[in-house]
Amino acid sequence: MNTEGPLEAIVNAVMRGEISKSEAERRLQAVIDEELSGPLEKKADRLLVDKCQSLLWTLKTNGQIPYVDHASENKQKLLQKLEAKKREKQRSPAFRLAAAAVVLLLGLGFFSVQWLQGESGNDQQQYILYGSEVFAGRIPPVMADFGEVSQFTTASREEAEAFLGVKLPVPSRLLGEYTAVQYDMSILPYSTFCRVQYACGEDRVVIHLDFVTNFEEFRTTFEQSREGTEVEVAGARVYTSDNRGRHFFVWTEENVVYDLCVVPGYEEGLQIVNEIRRNEE
Amino acid sequence: MKKAMALLLGFCVLLCSVGALAEPRADLVFTSATISLSSSGTCTFRATTYDEKNRIEITTVYLFKKTNGVWECICSLPRPTYVSSGFIYNAVMNYGDYMGDGMYRVQAMFNADGHEAYRYSNGVDF
Numbered sequence: 001m002n003t004e005g006p007l008e009a010i011v012n013a014v015m016r017g018e019i020s021k022s023e024a025e026r027r028l029q030a031v032i033d034e035e036l037s038g039p040l041e042k043k044a045d046r047l048l049v050d051k052c053q054s055l056l057w058t059l060k061t062n063g064q065i066p067y068v069d070h071a072s073e074n075k076q077k078l079l080q081k082l083e084a085k086k087r088e089k090q091r092s093p094a095f096r097l098a099a100a101a102v103v104l105l106l107g108l109g110f111f112s113v114q115w116l117q118g119e120s121g122n123d124q125q126q127y128i129l130y131g132s133e134v135f136a137g138r139i140p141p142v143m144a145d146f147g148e149v150s151q152f153t154t155a156s157r158e159e160a161e162a163f164l165g166v167k168l169p170v171p172s173r174l175l176g177e178y179t180a181v182q183y184d185m186s187i188l189p190y191s192t193f194c195r196v197q198y199a200c201g202e203d204r205v206v207i208h209l210d211f212v213t214n215f216e217e218f219r220t221t222f223e224q225s226r227e228g229t230e231v232e233v234a235g236a237r238v239y240t241s242d243n244r245g246r247h248f249f250v251w252t253e254e255n256v257v258y259d260l261c262v263v264p265g266y267e268e269g270l271q272i273v274n275e276i277r278r279n280e281e
Numbered sequence: 282m283k284k285a286m287a288l289l290l291g292f293c294v295l296l297c298s299v300g301a302l303a304e305p306r307a308d309l310v311f312t313s314a315t316i317s318l319s320s321s322g323t324c325t326f327r328a329t330t331y332d333e334k335n336r337i338e339i340t341t342v343y344l345f346k347k348t349n350g351v352w353e354c355i356c357s358l359p360r361p362t363y364v365s366s367g368f369i370y371n372a373v374m375n376y377g378d379y380m381g382d383g384m385y386r387v388q389a390m391f392n393a394d395g396h397e398a399y400r401y402s403n404g405v406d407f
Contacts, residue, residue: 149371186371188325190317195329195369206368208313208329219317219403220327223308244309246331261312262331 006031007051021059028056150187160185164192169256170207171279174198174272178205190214191257205272206262212255222250222259233270234277240269249273308398314391316402322377324387324402326361328370334393337370338363344376347384347404355379358387380407 010027013019019027032052035045152163160183161168172180178198186193191210198205212218228241238251247269249260258276263269308314314328326339342358358379361372376387387402 149373151369151371153367184367184369186327186369188327188371189319189323189373190325193327193369193371197368206312217317217319217323217325219315219325221313221315221400223311223313243312246309248312259313261329 005048007048007055011055025056025059028052028059032056151185153182153184155182157183159183160194160196164194164211166211168194168196168209169253169258169279170196170209170276174205174275175200175268178203190217190219203264204262205260205264207272207276208257208259208261210257210259212257215255218257220257220259222248222261224248231270233273236273236277238273240266242266310393310396311391311398314398314400316387316389316400318376318385318387318402318405320405320407322375322380322407324374324376326370326372326374326389326391328391328393330368330393333367335366337365337367337391337393339370339372339389340392340397341390341399342374343388344379345386345388345401347386352386354388355385360389382407 007028010019010024010031013027014021014024032049035049035052152159154160154163157168157172157180163185168183170180177200179200180196181199182195182197184195184197191212191214194209194211196207196209198207210218210220222241223243224241225244226241228239230237230239232238233249233251236251236253238249240247240249242248246261247263247266249258249263249269249272251258251273260269260272260276263272310330310332312329312331315326317325317327319325324342328337330337339360342360344355344358345352346355347353356379358376359374361374363372365371370391370393384404384406386404388399389402390397390399
């Protein structure tokens with residue numbers, strides 16, 4: 001009978017040379033995700049999670065940086081908040097995975113106490129994900145070999161807002177017939193990016209939002225086939241042009257850059273900008 | 282061996298030159314394709330597409346240095362190995378170790394299901 005636990009199994013597989021470093025990292029991550037994203041009735045094995053995080057950290061840093069679990073207190077606070085929220089509503093697997101990733105990052109010490117105690121809204125999830133803006137600049141050195149950044153996709157507006165840590169400044173419906181169906185988010189060194197896709201049958205409307213966190217480094221571009229023009233819509237100066245017939249509209253509001261990049265047509269685009277602007281008021 | 286190395290180097294320079302001469306143009310696959318280089322050497326690659334893609338990636342990255350007012354290709358850089366699917370590509374690399382004194386910028390080729398578009402970063406003084 002095989003009595004070895006999941007962690008021992010991974011360690012033994014490494015020792016026997018059966019799996020690569022990247023596979024070991026993947027399996028450790030899977031164990032952590034499994035523990036932290038299970039049903040509420042099943043208490044997470046915190047000791048196992050801590051051991052896995054420690055080993056994962058050692059693997060990622062080639063053992064050059066000692067693992068210090070100085071964020072355990074914060075993790076507990078975060079877990080309590082997560083669990084309280086989970087009792088209210090059963091979350092999708094994707095959301096649980098994202099939450100687990102946040103907890104893992106906490107465990108790795110990327111977040112500060114100030115982040116956990118920093119500015120937060122009424123929603124606990126906003127509190128949790130607010131930190132994503134703070135640690136953004138610390139991702140590159142850790143993931144430089146691979147290049148991936150933290151990302152999350154959901155169909156739930158509530159989960160999207162939890163990830164972003166702010167209320168989305170765009171409505172759930174546009175033109176009375178387009179419904180928001182997908183939110184794709186990424187955390188970059190200088191902004192938190194959100195792509196919102198609306199659908200009406202086969203037709204789509206897409207808006208990109210950049211929540212700028214570092215104005216000095218922020219940079220984005222928009223494909224266009226000719227110089228556009230500025231128009232005023234509901235008090236905002238909106239730059240509009242087209243990319244070989246595909247119209248787009250760009251404007252800014254405080255630290256948010258709006259790029260309405262897929263619209264049915266120019267007039268509809270203007271109407272949507274107007275709706276979004278009115279929605280903000 | 283030396284001849285092979287020289288040929289390879291020549292090929293690299295040729296590739297860079299071709300890339301440097303041709304100017305980027307609007308793209309029908311990407312709604313946006315941007316490279317941002319920070320003063321710390323952090324390079325952020327980001328792209329979004331109009332339609333859903335199976336594979337979005339960066340296939341080549343080159344470093345350019347401005348010498349006497351002219352951008353010259355210095356070397357190729359390790360590309361982000363991250364591959365995405367869907368509508369979005371975001372990756373971050375740190376090229377700080379490759380920068381000496383002077384002004385630098387990065388050129389990269391975005392590839393979405395075989396469709397390619399190269400773009401330049403902003404120039405940064407190091």
